[in-house]
Amino acid sequence: xxxxxxxxxxxxxxxxxxxxxxxxxxxxxxxxxxxxxxxxxxxxxxxxxxxxxxxxxxxxxxxxxxxxxxxxxxxxxxxxxxxxxxxxxxxxxxxxxxxxxxxxxxxxxxxxxxxxxxxxxxxxxxxxxxxxxxxxxxxxxxxxxxxxxxxxxxxxxxxxxxxxxxxxxxxxxxxxxxxxxxxxxxxxxxxxxxxxxxxxxxxxxxxxxxxxxxxxxxxxxxxxxxxxxxxxxxxxxxxxxxxxxxxxxxxxxxxxxxxxxxxxxxxxxxxxxxxxxxxxxxxxxxxxxxxxxxxxxxxxxxxxxxxxxxxxxxxxxxxxxxxxxxxxxxxxxxxxxxxxxxxxxxxxxxxxxxxxxxxxxxxxxxxxxxxxxxxxxxxxxxxxxxxxxxxxxxxxxxxxxxxxxxxxxxxxxxxxxxxxxxxxxxxxxxxxxxxxxxxxxxxxxxxxxxxxxxxxxxxxxxxxxxxxxxxxxxxxxxxxxxxxxxxxxxxxxxxxxxxxxxxxxxxxxxxxxxxxxxxxxxxxxxxxxxxxxxxxxxxxxxxxxxxxxxxxxxxxxxxxxxxxxxxxxxxxxxxxxxxxxxxxxxxxxxxxxxxxxxxxxxxxxxxxxxxxxxxxxxxxxxxxxxxxxxxxxxxxxxxxxxxxxxxxxxxxxxxxxxxxxxxxxxxxxxxxxxxxxxxxxxxxxxxxxxxxxxxxxxxxxxxxxxxxxxxxxxxxxxxxxxxxxxxxxxxxxxxxxxxxxxxxxxxxxxxxxxxxxxxxxxxxxxxxxxxxxxxxxxxxxxxxxxxxxxxxxxxxxxxxxxxxxxxxxxxxxxxxxxxxxxxxxxxxxxxxxxxxxxxxxxxxxxxxxxxxxxxxxxxxxxxxxxxxxxxxxxxxxxxxxxxxxxxxxxxxxxxxxxxxxxxxxxxxxxxxxxxxxxxxxxxxxxxxxxxxxxxxxxxxxxxxxxxxxxxxxxxxxxxxxxxxxxxxxxxxxxxxxx
Numbered sequence: 021x022x023x024x025x026x027x028x029x030x031x032x033x034x035x036x037x038x039x040x041x042x043x044x045x046x047x048x049x050x051x052x053x054x055x056x057x058x059x060x061x062x063x064x065x066x067x068x069x070x071x072x073x074x075x076x077x078x079x080x081x082x083x084x085x086x087x088x089x090x091x092x093x094x095x096x097x098x099x100x101x102x103x104x105x106x107x108x109x110x111x112x113x114x115x116x117x118x119x120x121x122x123x124x125x126x127x128x129x130x131x132x133x134x135x136x137x138x139x140x141x142x143x144x145x146x147x148x149x150x151x152x153x154x155x156x157x158x159x160x161x162x163x164x165x166x167x168x169x170x171x172x173x174x175x176x177x178x179x180x181x182x183x184x185x186x187x188x189x190x191x192x193x194x195x196x197x198x199x200x201x202x203x204x205x206x207x208x209x210x211x212x213x214x215x216x217x218x219x220x221x222x223x224x225x226x227x228x229x230x231x232x233x234x235x236x237x238x239x240x241x242x243x244x245x246x247x248x249x250x251x252x253x254x255x256x257x258x259x260x261x262x263x264x265x266x267x268x269x270x271x272x273x274x275x276x277x278x279x280x281x282x283x284x285x286x287x288x289x290x291x292x293x294x295x296x297x298x299x300x301x302x303x304x305x306x307x308x309x310x311x312x313x314x315x316x317x318x319x320x321x322x323x324x325x326x327x328x329x330x331x332x333x334x335x336x337x338x339x340x341x342x343x344x345x346x347x348x349x350x351x352x353x354x355x356x357x358x359x360x361x362x363x364x365x366x367x368x369x370x371x372x373x374x375x376x377x378x379x380x381x382x383x384x385x386x387x388x389x390x391x392x393x394x395x396x397x398x399x400x401x402x403x404x405x406x407x408x409x410x411x412x413x414x415x416x417x418x419x420x421x422x423x424x425x426x427x428x429x430x431x432x433x434x435x436x437x438x439x440x441x442x443x444x445x446x447x448x449x450x451x452x453x454x455x456x457x458x459x460x461x462x463x464x465x466x467x468x469x470x471x472x473x474x475x476x477x478x479x480x481x482x483x484x485x486x487x488x489x490x491x492x493x494x495x496x497x498x499x500x501x502x503x504x505x506x507x508x509x510x511x512x513x514x515x516x517x518x519x520x521x522x523x524x525x526x527x528x529x530x531x532x533x534x535x536x537x538x539x540x541x542x543x544x545x546x547x548x549x550x551x552x553x554x555x556x557x558x559x560x561x562x563x564x565x566x567x568x569x570x571x572x573x574x575x576x577x578x579x580x581x582x583x584x585x586x587x588x589x590x591x592x593x594x595x596x597x598x599x600x601x602x603x604x605x606x607x608x609x610x611x612x613x614x615x616x617x618x619x620x621x622x623x624x625x626x627x628x629x630x631x632x633x634x635x636x637x638x639x640x641x642x643x644x645x646x647x648x649x650x651x652x653x654x655x656x657x658x659x660x661x662x663x664x665x666x667x668x669x670x671x672x673x674x675x676x677x678x679x680x681x682x683x684x685x686x687x688x689x690x691x692x693x694x695x696x697x698x699x700x701x702x703x704x705x706x707x708x709x710x711x712x713x714x715x716x717x718x719x720x721x722x723x724x725x726x727x728x729x730x731x732x733x734x735x736x737x738x739x740x741x742x743x744x745x746x747x748x749x750x751x752x753x754x755x756x757x758x759x760x761x762x763x764x765x766x767x768x769x770x771x772x773x774x775x776x777x778x779x780x781x782x783x784x785x786x787x788x789x790x791x792x793x794x795x796x797x798x799x800x801x802x803x804x805x806x807x808x809x810x811x812x813x814x815x816x817x818x819x820x821x822x823x824x825x826x827x828x829x830x831x832x833x834x835x836x837x838x839x840x841x842x843x844x845x846x847x848x849x850x851x852x853x854x855x856x857x858x859x860x861x862x863x864x865x866x867x868x869x870x871x872x873x874x875x876x877x878x879x880x881x882x883x884x885x886x887x888x889x890x891x892x893x894x895x896x897x898x899x900x901x902x903x904x905x906x907x908x909x910x911x912x913x914x915x916x917x918x919x920x921x922x923x924x925x926x927x928x929x930x931x932x933x934x935x936x937x938x939x940x941x942x943x944x945x946x947x948x949x950x951x952x953x954x955x956x957x958x959x960x961x962x963x964x965x966x967x968x969x970x971x972x973x974x975x976x977x978x979x980x981x982x983x984x985x986x987x988x989x990x991x992x993x994x995x996x997x998x
Contacts (some may be wrong), residue, residue, distance in 0.1 A: 027181040028178075028180060028181050028853060028857050029162075029177050029178060029179040029216075031570070032179070032180055032217055033177040033178070033179070033216055033217045034148065034162055034163065034177045035217060035252070035255060036176070036217060036253070037146075037163065037175070037215065037217075037253060038146055038148065038163070040254060040257050040258075041144075041146045041257065041261060042146070042164075044144075044257075044261065044262050044263065045140075045144060045263055045883055046144045046145060046146040046148075046165070047143070047144065047145050047146070048145075048148075049145055049146075049147050050147070051147055051148060051149035051150030051151055051160070052146060052149060052151075054066060054147065054215050054795065057069070059620050060153075060272055060961060061151055061152060061153040061158075062152065062153055062960070063154060063495045064146075064171050064204055064205045064207070064208065065093070065094055065169055065170060065171065065172075066166060066168070066169035067090060067094070067606070069143060069166070069168060069169030070090065070093070070168055070169035070170060071086065071090060071169075072168075072169075073133065073134070073142065073143065073169065074086060074089060074090070074115065074131065074132075074133060074167035076141070077132040077133075077134075077141075078129075078131050080120070080129065081118075081120070081129075081131065081472060082120060085118050085120055085131075088118060089116065089118060089131055089595075092111070092116065093108070093111065093133070094586055095172075095437070096108060096207055098207075098595065101199060101206055101207070101225060101226070102225065102226055102276075102282075102283050102285065102516055103205070103283070104207040105206065105207055105209065105225055106283065106285070107274045108207055109210070109270075109274060109276070111133070112134060112210075112270065113128045113136075113270065113274075114133060114171075114270045115133075116130075116131050116133075117129065117130055117131065118131055129653055133168060133170065134167060134170075134267065134270075136166060136267050136268075136271045139263040139264045141163070141638060142167055142168055142263065142267070143166075143167065143168050143169070143348065144165070144166070144167055144263055145165065145167075146163055146165055146168040147163065147165075147166060148162065148163055149473060149706075150164050150270075152202055153936070153960075153986065153989075153990065155313045156441045157240070158986075158990060159198050159201060160917075161195075161198065161205075161520075162173045162175055162177040163175040163177070165261070167266075167267075170208050171208050171209065171212045172207055172208060172211070172214065173209070173210065173212075173261070173269065174195060174198070174205070174206075174210075174211075174212055174213070175215065176191035176192075176194050176195050176213070176214050176215070176492065177191070177216070177410055178190055178191045178214070178215070178216040179187070179216065180216045180217050180218050180219075186222075186362060187214075187216035187219050188214045188215075188216065188219055188221050188232065188498060189227065189229055191214030191215070191216070192212075192214050192221075192223070192227075192228075192229045195212050195214065195227075196401070199225060199226075199624070202982070206225050207293075207838045209224075210224075210226065210269075210270045210274065211223075211260065211266075211269070211270075211287060212224060212227070212232075212513065213256070213260075215252075216250055216252070216253075216257070216583075217251050217252075217253045218252060219234075219252055219253075220234065220251075220252045220253040220256040220257075221233055221234050221235075221774075221777065222234075222235055222256065222260060222287065223287065224274070224285040224286070224287050224896045225285055226284065226285060228483070228667065228668070230480065230666065233289050233290075233480065233481070234252060234256070234290075234468070234479060235255060235256040235260050235289075235290045236252075236255060236290055236479070237258060237259060237290045237291070237294055238255050238257070238258035238259035239293065239294040239297060240251075240289070240297065241258055241259075243255060243426070246258040249272075256566075259290060259293075265293075265369070268291065268293075269287065269288065271337070272334045272337065273288035273292070273293055273296075273330050273333075274286070274287055274288075274334045275326070275330075275366035275367065276366065276367065277330065277365045277366050278365050278853075280616075280617075286326065286366075288317045288326070288327075288330055289322075289479070289481065290363075291318060291322065291469070291471040291475070291881070292318075292323060292326060292330055293330075293734070294469060294689075295316050295318065295331075295471070296330050296334055296552075297330045297471035298328065298329070298468045298469050299316065299331055300334060300335070300338065302314055302468055302890065303335075303418070303444055303769045304340060304341075305537055307628070309415045309444070310385050311465065312444040312465075312467040312530075313444055313445040313446055313447075313464050313465035314445065314446060314447070314464055314465040314467060314569065315446075315447040315448075315464050315466070315468060316447070316448045316449075316451065316467075316468050316469050316471075317450070317467055317470045317471070317659075318448070318449075318450060318471040318476075319450050319468070319471055319472060319473045319475075319476045319482065320450035320451070320482070320657070320658065320661030320664060320666050320978045321368055321450075321476070321481070321482040321579065321661055321664045322450075322476045322481045322482060322639075323452065323779065324361050324422065324448045324449075325358070325362045325422070326362070326366075327360070327448065328348065328369060328420050328422065328448055329362060329363055329366055329485075330361070331389065331420070331442050331446075331461075332420075332558070332934075332987075333348050333358060333368065334688040335418060335440045339662070339798070341387065341416065341465075342416060343388050343389040343413070343460040344388060344389075344416045344417060344418050344446070345384075345386075345389065345390050345391075345412075345416065345417045345418070346386050346390075346391045346420070347392045347393075347394065347419045347421050347440075347443075348360075348363075348371075348390075348391070348392070348393045348396060348422065348479075349394055349395070349396050349416065349419060349420065349421045349422065349436070350393075350394075350421075350422045350423065351395060351396045351397070351551060352394065352395070352423075353424060354632075355423065355636070355864055356373070356393060356394070356395050359393065359422060360373045360393040361867075362803065363393070366748045367867050368391065369391075370390075370393060371391040371392075371393055372391065372392055372393065373392075373393045374392060374394040374395075374398050375392065376398065376764075377398050377399075377400060377402070378393070380398040380399070381411060383414060384439065384440070385409045385412070387412060387910060388414070388416055396421075396432045396433065396436060397432060397580070399432050399433075399435040399436040399439060400432060400435065402436065406434035407435075407438065408434075408436075408438045408439055408440075409422070409439065410438060410441065411439040411440060412440055412442075412443075413441060413442055414442060414443075415441075415442045415443070417440055417442070417443035417444065417445070417924070418443070418446065419436070419440065419443045419444065419445045419446065419983075420446045420448060421445065421446065421447050421448065421464070422448050423448070423449055423450075423658075424808055433463070440996045441797065444713055445463075445464050446464065447463065447464035448884075450657070450658070450661065450839060451657045451658060455643075455676055461939055475830060476664075476954060480666065481666070482661075482664040482665065482666065482671050483664055483665070483670055483671060483672050483673055484664075484673070485660055485661075485663055485664050485673040485674070485675060486670065486672055486674050486675070486706075486707070486759070487674075487675045487677065487704070488674065488675070488677065488702045489677045489678050489680065490543055490547070490676055490678060491539065491540060491543055491678055495562055496802070502574075504731060508725075511741070518997055521730060531564045531568065531648065531679070531952060532563075532564055532565055532567055532568035532571065533648075534571055534575070535970055536576050537572055537575055537648075540572075540578060540646075540648060540678050541572060541575040541576055541579055543577075543678075544559075544646050544676075545576070545579060545580045545582070547644075547646075547676060548582070548625070548644070551644070551646050551674070551761075552643055553619075553625070553672075555643075555670075555758070556619040556620070556624050556625070556641075556669070557616065557619075557641055557642065557643035557644070557667075557670065558615060558619070558626070558627075558639070558641050558642050558643070558847070559625060559626050559627075559642065559643070559644045559645070559646060560626070560627050560628075560629065560633065560642055560644070560645045560646070560662060560663075561584075561626055561627070561628045561645075561646045561648070562629055562630065562634065562646065562647050562648060562649045562651075562659065562825065563628060563629070563630045563648055564630065564648060564650070564679075565630055566588045566598055566630055567597070568630065568648070569586050569629065569630045569969055570586060570597060570598065570601055572586070572628045573585075573586040573601065573628050576626060576628075581993065582625045582626060583625055583626075584624070584626035584627070584628055585602065585611045585615075585627055585628065586601050586606055586627070586628040586629075587611060587612075587627060587629050587632050587633060588601075588626070588629065588630055588631065588632060589631070590602035590603075590630065595804050602984070605667070611624065611627070612627075612633075612639070615627050615639055615641070615642075616639045616640075616641060617831075618641065618724070619641075630649065633662070634651075634655070634658060634659040634662070636890060637662055638665055639665070640665035640666060640667035640670070640998065641661070641667055641670075642662055642663055642665070642673075643663060643667075643670055643674060644663060644673070644674040644675075644676060644766050645659065645660065645662055645663050645671075645674070645675050645676070645964060646676045647659070647660075647672075647675055647676065647677050647678065647679060647680050647681060648678040649679060650679055650681065650885055651681060657682060660673075660675050663675065670760060671755050671759060672759050674704075678749075683751075704759070704760060704763060705765065706757055707759050707760055708760075708765055709849075709957075710756055711753075711757065711759075711760060711765075711766070711769065714749070714752045714753040714754055714756050715754075715756075715769050715772060717749040717753070718746070718750050718752070718753040718772075718776055719754070719772055719776070721736055721737075721746050721749075722736060722779070724978050727775050727988075728905050730778070730779065730782060733779045733782075734779065734782050734786050734842075735842075736785050737779070738785040743783060746780075747780070747887065750776050750777075750780055753769075753773065753776070754773065754777075757769060757773050758935050776821050786842065799803040847864075848870055848894055848895060848898070849870070852866055852867050852870070857990075857994055858902065858916060858994055859915075859916040859917040859919065860916075860987075860991075861916065861920050861922075861923050862901055862919055866894060866897065866898065869894060870894060873890050873894075886974070892951065901915070905918070907989055908931075909935065910935075910938065911998065912940070913995040914939070914942050916939060916995065917938050917941055917942055917988065917991060918934060918938040920937065920984075920987060920988065921934055921937055921938055921941070921984075922934055924976070924980055924984050924987075925937075925974060925976050925980075933974070937971075937974050939969065940970045941967055941970055941971075941988060942996075944963065944966045944967055945967075945988075945989075945992040945996050946996060947966075948963040948965075948966070948995040949961060949992065949997075953997075954993045956998055959988060964985045964986065964989055964990055967988055967989065968982075968985045971984060975998075
C-alpha cells in the first residue's frame with residue numbers, strides 16, 4: 021500500500037471510527053499500552069479486566085471458582101475454530117455454571133461475564149495497534165473492540181482511495197488470513213467488520229466475502245440522527261456497535277447452523293434486527309391486546325425463518341412477557357419440518373412439533389414457556405364437534421404464522437383464533453395479499469416492517485430474477501387456445517365443438533401433449549447447455565400435471581444425457597405409469613439433498629415437479645426455472661422466487677416461460693404498490709442499458725491506444741490505483757456479459773470482452789497480481805477470453821516465471837527496452853514481497869536499492885540500458901544471497917539470523933563473535949523446535965528466554981533485548997517450523 025493510501029486509511033477511516041466509538045462511550049487505548057496487562061504477546065484476553073468484571077457481576081464467587089472460570093475461558097478445548105467459537109458464545113450468552121458452597125451445601129451458580137441487561141455496567145474499549153504473535157507471524161488488526169477484556173469485534177480498515185471492488189475484499193481476505201494464522205483471537209470473536217468509510221460490511225468467522233453484508237439502517241436511530249453526512253461506516257457503527265445494540269446482537273441475533281456437514285455462524289442482517297425490534301415494540305406498547313399483531317413483509321429468500329427464530333429468542337428473554345408460549349404455524353408439511361429443523365439446528369431450546377390434532381391440543385394446554393410448531397390444518401374439528409373448542413384465554417401467547425398470505429382466511433384460521441382468542445398474531449410473508457375477500461393486513465394488523473425485492477437485490481441478500489419467453493408459438497393461454505381449437509375443428513358444428521373441447525381439448529390436455537413437450541424439451545436442452553450448465557448451476561421444470569411431469573422426464577432421458585428426477589405426491593389409485601415414478605419420503609429427501617450439491621459432487625441437474633417444491637424450497641444452486649404451467653397471484657411470485665437465492669458465482673436467477681404467464685404476472689403484481697415490487701421479474705433485455713454503460717466504463721482505459729499494441733495497454737495498468745479501478749470495471753462488464761450470453765444482444769461486445777480479458781491476464785503476469793486472474797469470471801466469460809487469447813497467439817500471456825528459475829533469462833529475451841525493464845522490475849518486486857519474511861534484512865535493503873533505481877530513471881539520471889543492467893545486478897544479488905551464507909559457514913536457514921544480528925547489534929564488529937552467536941541462537945531454536953512448536957505458547961516462551969540469555973552475553977543493547985528475541989523467534993517460525 022502506498023504512503024498516501026496508508027495515511028488515508030488511518031485518518032479517513034480508522035481515526036473517524038475511533039472518534040465515533042468514543043462518542044458512544046468506548047475508551048480508546050493504543051495496543052502497546054496494554055502490553056503490561058498480558059503475560060505474553062500471544063495473549064488475546066485482558067485477563068485482569070475480565071476478572072474485575074466477573075467479580076463485579078458475581079460478588080459471591082470464591083477465588084478458586086474465579087480461577088476455574090477464567091481458565092475455562094482462556095483454555096477452550098475444541099477441535100476447530102468454529103467449535104471453539106460456538107462454545108464460547110454459549111458461555112457468553114447463556115452463562116456458565118459452577119458449583120459453589122453457599123452455606124447449605126453446594127449449589128450450581130450462574131456466572132455472568134457480561135451484564136446484557138445493563139450495557140452501561142460493562143467496560144467497552146476500542147484498541148488500535150494491538151500486536152499478537154504466534155503461528156507463522158505477528159498480526160496487528162486495525163481495531164479490536166474489547167468488552168470486559170474479551171476481544172469480541174475485529175475491524176479491518178482499508179483506504180477509500182483504492183478500487184471500490186478491492187476495499188472490502190482485501191479487508192475480508194486479511195481477516196481470513198488472520199483466522200488461519202492465529203485462531204485463538206477468533207475463539208472469542210462475535211463480529212468481523214471490513215470498512216473503508218464509504219463502504220462497510222459485517223460478517224462472522226468462516227464467512228466468504230459474499231456473506232458479508234452492509235448495515236443500512238441504524239435502528240432505532242434514523243440516518244439524519246447519526247450525522248447530516250453519514251457514511252456507510254457511520255451508519256454501520258451506529259446500528260451495530262453502540263453498547264446496547266452490540267450486546268443485543270451478540271445475545272439474541274447470532275446462531276450456529278449445521279449446513280452440508282459443517283457449522284455456519286450466522287449474524288442477523290439489518291432488516292432482521294429492525295423487524296424483530298419493531299415487532300417487540302408493537303407487542304409491548306400496543307394500547308390494546310388486539311392491536312399487538314401485524315405483518316412482517318420480507319421478500320422471498322431474505323431469511324424470514326431466521327427472523328422468526330431471532331424474534332423467538334428475543335421474546336424468551338423479555339422479562340415483561342413472563343416466558344410466553346410461542347406458536348409457529350405453517351400450512352405445508354415441508355415448511356413445518358423446515359422451520360422446526362431451523363429452530364433445532366440453531367440450538368433453540370426444545371421446540372415441540374405437534375404430531376396430530378390431539379397432540380396440538382395437549383401442547384396448547386401446557387403451562388407457559390413452551391414453543392410449539394404446527395400445521396394450521398391441525399386446528400380442525402373432530403367429527404363430533406360443531407366448532408373448535410377454546411383452549412386458552414391467555415394473552416401471553418405469541419403466534420407467528422409463516423407464509424401468512426395463504427390459508428389464513430378460511431375455517432382453519434378461524435378455528436385457531438377461536439382456540440386462542442386473546443393471542444397475539446404476527447404474520448410473516450414474502451407475498452402479502454390485499455383483496456376484498458382476502459387481506460393479509462386486515463387479518464393480522466398493519467405492517468410492522470417491509471423489506472422489498474429491490475432492497476434485497478441491492479443488499480446482495482437475493483439475486484435479481486430475469487424473465488424470458490421462449491417458443492411463443494407453443495404458448496397456450498386464454499384466447500389462443502380457443503382460436504387453436506376453432507381452426508382445428510372448424511368443420512364441426514358449434515354444439516359438437518363445445519362437447520369435444522370440454523372432453524379432449526382442455527388446456528391441460530394440450531399443454532401435456534407429448535409432441536409439444538418434446539419440442540419444449542429440445543429447447544430446454546439447448547438453452548441449459550448454452551446458458552446454465554457452463555457455470556455449474558441446476559434447473560427446475562414445472563409441469564402442468566403429474567402425467568406431464570413424467571413425459572418431461574422420459575423425453576429428457578431420451579434426448580439428452582442429463583440426469584433428472586421427477587418429484588410429485590402419489591395416490592393409492594394411481595395408474596402403473598405414475599406408480600413407476602412414485603418415490604418415498606426418504607427417497608425424495610435424498611434427491612433434494614443431491615440436487616443441492618455442487619455439480620462436481622452430484623450430476624443431478626433437473627428436478628421436474630408439478631406442485632411440490634414451488635414454495636418453501638431452498639436450493640441456492642438452482643438458477644433457472646423452466647415454467648410450463650399456469651400459476652397465478654402469490655403462487656406465481658412464490659414459485660419464481662426459487663431462483664433468487666445467492667450462490668457462489670450466481671449473479672441472477674432466470675424464469676424461462678413456455679406457457680405465457682406474463683399477463684398473470686401483471687395481475688399478480690397489480691395488487692401491490694409499485695415501489696414494493698419494483699424489480700420482481702425483469703425481461704432479460706432490461707440488462708442491455710447496464711451492459712452498454714459497463715462496456716464503456718471498461719473500454720475507456722484504452723480509448724487512445726491501438727488494441728494490437730499489447731505493451732502499451734499493459735503500461736496503462738501499471739499504477740496500482742488505475743489497475744484496481746480497471747479491474748472493478750472489467751468485473752462489472754464481465755458480470756453483465758455472463759448474464760446475457762449467448763443472447764444475440766451480447767454479440768457486439770464479445771470481441772471487446774476478449775480483448776479486455778487478454779490485457780487483464782497480461783497485466784497479471786507482468787505485475788504479479790493474483791486478483792487479476794480470469795478464474796474469478798463465469799465459465800462462459802472465461803472460455804471466451806481463453807479462445808480470444810489463443811486466436812490472437814499472444815506469447816506474453818503466461819503464468820509468471822520465477823526470478824530464480826533458470827528459465828527467467830530466456831523469458832526476458834522476448835522483451836526489449838522499457839518492456840524488459842518493467843518485466844524485471846515487477847518480477848523483483850514480487851520476489852521481495854514473497855520472501856520478505858524469510859530474510860527481512862536482505863530484502864528490505866534490496867527494496868530500498870530498487871526504489872532508488874526507479875527514482876533515478878524517473879529523473880532521467882540513467883538511460884534504459886543502464887537501468888536494465890542495474891536491475892539485473894539486483895536479480896543476481898537475489899540469486900547469490902544463499903551462497904553468501906555458505907561463505908560464512910552458514911546453512912541457508914541460518915544466514916538470515918546472522919544478517920539480523922549483524923544489523924541489530926551495531927556495536928559488535930567482531931565477525932567471528934557474531935558467527936558464534938548465530939550458531940548459539942539457531943542451536944537453541946533447533947533444540948526447542950518440537951512438532952507444532954509454533955502453536956505452543958510455553959515452548960515459544962522458553963525459546964525466547966533461552967535466546968535472551970545468549971544475547972545478554974553478547975553486546976546486544978538492553979533496550980533491544982526483548983524486541984530482538986521476538987524477531988528471532990518470528991524468523992524461526994519460518995525457517996524451523998515443524
